[in-house]
Amino acid sequence: TKHQTDRVAEVLKRRKKSAAAIHGDLPQSRREKTLQAFRDGELQCLIATNVAARGLDIPTVSHVVNYDVPETPEEYVHRIGRTARNGAKGVARTFITPEDGQFLLEIEKHIGLLLEEEVV
CATH class of the missing domain: 3.40.50.300 (P-loop containing nucleotide triphosphate hydrolases)
Incomplete structure (x- = not known):
């Protein structure tokens, strides 16, 4: 769920991992920025709901x-x-x-x- 993706990302951050969540409640611009950060290696972990993960090619x-x-x-x-x-x-x-x-x-x-x- 959207809540779970946020929660998992926060737990990872507290454990010193660079992580972010993407899901349908986020503005498209923020999802795109987060995806680009992951592609560029700025994020170690990307946490996504099924809907947000559809069509991703990384x-x-x-x-x-x-x-x-x-x-x-x-x-x-x-x-x-x-x-x-x-x-x-x-x-x-x-x-x-x-x-x-x-x-x-x-x-x-x-x-x-x-x-x-x-x-x-």
Whole structure:
């Protein structure tokens, strides 16, 4: 949600990471300025809602972290597709709860791979 993106960005800033959030409540000019700062390497972390992330093309993205579980396997593939463009390597992580276990199975079936699980 928009509130969550702001909250995650603030937590990262308190931990000395350069971070910013983008979402639909922000003026277009601010979203564009934030995206340019990320592209220019001025921001380490860009926190985005699904809507704000649609259509983004940032070739240098190396990591995607799903703070919440995407609603469909297709949405998952869309989100993680932001990393590892043009043959580059990338990392995707998704936080899930025990209640999300069925979702993990659906993703694995959709992509034809077993995903590595790690308890944190």
